[in-house]
Amino acid sequence: MIIKVQDIDNVFHIPEPWYIESCAFDEKKEQLDCYISFPKGATFSCSNCNEEHQKVHDIADYNRTWRHLNFFEYPCYIHAELPRTDCQKCGKIRRVHVPWAIKLRSNFTLLFDAWIITMAKDMPMNAISRLVKEHDTQLWRILHYYVDQAIAAQDLSHVTMISTDETSAKKGHNYVTIFMDPQEKNVIHVTKGKDSSTWEACKEHLESHGGSADKVTEVCMDMSPAFIKGATEHFPNASITFDKFHVIQTANEAVDLVRRNERKSSIDLKNTRYMWLKNEKNLTKRQKENLDRLKDSDLETAKAYRMRISLQEIYNYPSEIGPMALTDWIQWGRRCRLKPMVDVAKMLHKHYDGVVQWFNTKLTNGLLEGTNSLFQAAKRKARGYRSDKNIVAMIYLLAGKLNFSLKQ
């Protein structure tokens, strides 16, 4: 196969003094090899101090190779003699930076990196690994490099609100806490663990990227004592809104406890778990019919269900009425004699201010349209390599609105 150097040159845009010497398709290896060279007497910038016009000292590597974008379905490799300069200014002998790769030790070109990052948004890393026939650890290294760079360049000076949630990489293990900016719908910080120290880590990160904890006036979170402690300690000017989805979820869990206590004494409750937990619009026709039959019955589960529904409806009330309605609900709950529901009422009483703060701020953790679905997506994409580090990188990639600058 004959490939015109000029055609390849138009694609690569390789700046002087580099030029494409030749390109050849290796039919045996089924790959395209492009040989890049520089004229005798060419000078380069020192890679240590950037001083320009340094003469070539020697050749460090006679066949340095970088994987480039595929040429149709075939891998393409760039080959070059890699020179070193002996800098007149700083006195260091250093390998030169090549303009087609981001860093000295990378085995891939910038465009290959960009291709991997683009694919990583939609495909699991092990699938990409099979497709491009590169070991996944190499690909993760690319992703981590750009995520780290993008995080380092983050400007968080505008942040005044923080909304947070946690997830686990494996069920019950390896918790990761994610802090978001609900105004910009952007990730502020992702960190391991779910204790109060994660808030300290968030504050440190915020303040090392132009933000200030004192400027944060609103935070949104679940009612975990660790989060409350961390937020109060590290963001003293912020008022707390408890996430409404967590409030409703807590009530839902209580409904489930009531059902479990009652199921042995009632045949009607057989196979009804999800019927009570889901919202009506998500039920199957049969579940809906069954619910219509049972929801106004004397069952304790039905009573707990009605309480959950009415708690959920309070969130639709105007902000002048909502807080009062919640007070009424708490009184109802405390008298209802269903232990799990009494507990919910006590919890809402204890955290009343933060729960009704929602009527002022309307802040929720639902800013990601289900933080959970994002986490699930991140986990799927990191399948087989679920280290915290990989999950964190995936969360940034999927939700971080990071600027993945592919320039040196």
Ligand SMILES: [Zn+2]
């Ligand atoms: Zn130098």
